[in-house]
Amino acid sequence: MAKLEKSYRHSSVGGRKLSPETQMMGYGYDPQLSEGSVKCPIFLTSTFVFRTAEEGKAFFQLAYGLREAQPSEEPGLIYSRINNPDLQILEERLTIWDGAEAGLAFASGMAAISTTLLTFLRPGDVIVHSEPVYGGTEYLVEHILPQFGIAHEPFGAYPGAPTLETAIERGRAKGRVGVIFVETPANPTNDLVDIAACAERAKAFASADGSHPLVVVDNTFLGPLWQHPIACGADLVVYSLTKYVGGHSDLVAGACLGRETLIDRIRATRTILGAISDPHTGWLLLRSMETLKLRMTSAMKNARYVAEFLADHPKVRKVHYLGFLQEGEPQHAIYHRQCRAPGSTFSFEVNGGEAEAYRLLNHLKLARLAVSLGGTETLMQHPATMTHSDVPEERLTTMGVTPAMLRISVGIENPEDIIADLGQALDAV
Numbered sequence: 001m002a003k004l005e006k007s008y009r010h011s012s013v014g015g016r017k018l019s020p021e022t023q024m025m026g027y028g029y030d031p032q033l034s035e036g037s038v039k040c041p042i043f044l045t046s047t048f049v050f051r052t053a054e055e056g057k058a059f060f061q062l063a064y065g066l067r068e069a070q071p072s073e074e075p076g077l078i079y080s081r082i083n084n085p086d087l088q089i090l091e092e093r094l095t096i097w098d099g100a101e102a103g104l105a106f107a108s109g110m111a112a113i114s115t116t117l118l119t120f121l122r123p124g125d126v127i128v129h130s131e132p133v134y135g136g137t138e139y140l141v142e143h144i145l146p147q148f149g150i151a152h153e154p155f156g157a158y159p160g161a162p163t164l165e166t167a168i169e170r171g172r173a174k175g176r177v178g179v180i181f182v183e184t185p186a187n188p189t190n191d192l193v194d195i196a197a198c199a200e201r202a203k204a205f206a207s208a209d210g211s212h213p214l215v216v217v218d219n220t221f222l223g224p225l226w227q228h229p230i231a232c233g234a235d236l237v238v239y240s241l242t243k244y245v246g247g248h249s250d251l252v253a254g255a256c257l258g259r260e261t262l263i264d265r266i267r268a269t270r271t272i273l274g275a276i277s278d279p280h281t282g283w284l285l286l287r288s289m290e291t292l293k294l295r296m297t298s299a300m301k302n303a304r305y306v307a308e309f310l311a312d313h314p315k316v317r318k319v320h321y322l323g324f325l326q327e328g329e330p331q332h333a334i335y336h337r338q339c340r341a342p343g344s345t346f347s348f349e350v351n352g353g354e355a356e357a358y359r360l361l362n363h364l365k366l367a368r369l370a371v372s373l374g375g376t377e378t379l380m381q382h383p384a385t386m387t388h389s390d391v392p393e394e395r396l397t398t399m400g401v402t403p404a405m406l407r408i409s410v411g412i413e414n415p416e417d418i419i420a421d422l423g424q425a426l427d428a429v
């Protein structure tokens with residue numbers, strides 16, 4: 001951002017490296033640029049005034065990659081489809097949790113995913129992806145990317161799923177594997193994919209110029225607190241910020257983080273597709289990020305109580321909670337390598353089928369019957385007929401998304417209250 005003092009990017013104090021939660025309060029914001037306001041105002045403006053024509057020219061040259069930045073030169077503010085102070089500060093703060101060089105804010109998680117994929121995939125390319133993935137991502141790879149000549153090959157952790165090796169082999173038979181896209185834990189089954197193994201395989205296919213399939217990880221379920229894909233070798237991390245980062249079910253936004261060279265290319269696509277977020281949403285996200293650790297920690301602790309209650313309940317067949325993985329299972333080993341906590345969104349199956357699952361949902365009094373996740377309130381939904389209803393039934397069954405499955409995003413209410421609500425709803429099943 002223009003004129004932003006480096007002193008507002010403290011990463012250590014008195015020789016102590018600052019923790020991400022501390023940096024969420026002020027990193028990247030200079031109060032002197034905003035009348036001393038402690039909090040970053042909302043810059044509700046579509047365009048920015050240049051002091052001189054020469055300054056405008058210099059800003060555009062940098063924004064459009066027509067010249068290299070001078071040492072310590074910051075990009076100038078031009079137009080809110082290109083950049084805006086609330087979003088630039090947000091982008092800088094987002095990079096802290098994942099240890100990324102650079103980041104971009106988007107209008108939604110799907111805008112982040114589709115802009116990222118369209119930046120790096122070309123006609124004739126193949127995207128190798130884990131499954132299940134969020135229904136919107138599934139639609140993108142199944143129905144939209146093929147219209148641009150981009151094929152896809154799935155792999156997964158469910159019984160009988162093609163392995164990563166098989167998917168890469170099949171993909172290479174069709175064309176250049178441009179991206180390995182991973183959603184881990186998977187929505188809604190919580191299946192885990194080994195990010196480091198994907199990164200290792202991707203590097204094995206480096207071409208003469210050193211480029212290799214990019215490993216892109218959707219870190220919405222556990223990030224940014226409980227899983228750090230870049231540290232595991234991923235090239236890019238994407239988020240639906242609508243979920244834990246926004247955290248109050250009152251906004252829709254997304255992000256992509258990674259190496260500066262890759263982010264610069266995605267930024268150019270974002271500018272032209274017009275997929276950036278807006279200043280008000282950026283401001284809401286800055287506010288949310290101050291309490292991110294508190295909220296995610298509280299929800300994670302609540303989720304364990306809720307999962308244990310469900311696992312002990314006679315009307316519950318199975319609970320797909322990461323905290324229940326048993327030593328010796330391959331998924332347990334992946335969990336220990338790449339996850340710091342089990343998070344607070346998981347699925348479970350009731351005895352019976354859709355009718356029993358619906359009965360539970362229709363009797364909830366405290367938890368809300370709604371899609372989405374990661375908010376302060378507990379939300380529940382039926383993946384097979386809601387978030388994943390685009391996926392053909394037989395594929396859902398193969399992936400373990402059964403009609404009896406419900407997904408719960410545990411909130412930060414008193415856990416005994418959540419359990420009381422689930423108990424009385426289960427009585428009706």
Ligand SMILES: Cc1ncc(COP(=O)(O)O)c(C=O)c1O
Nearest residue numbers: 108109110134187220240242253
């Ligand atoms: C794992 C995952 N990725 C991406 C998305 C898409 O995010 P958005 O709704 O912000 O576009 C979702 C939405 O539910 C999701 O659960």
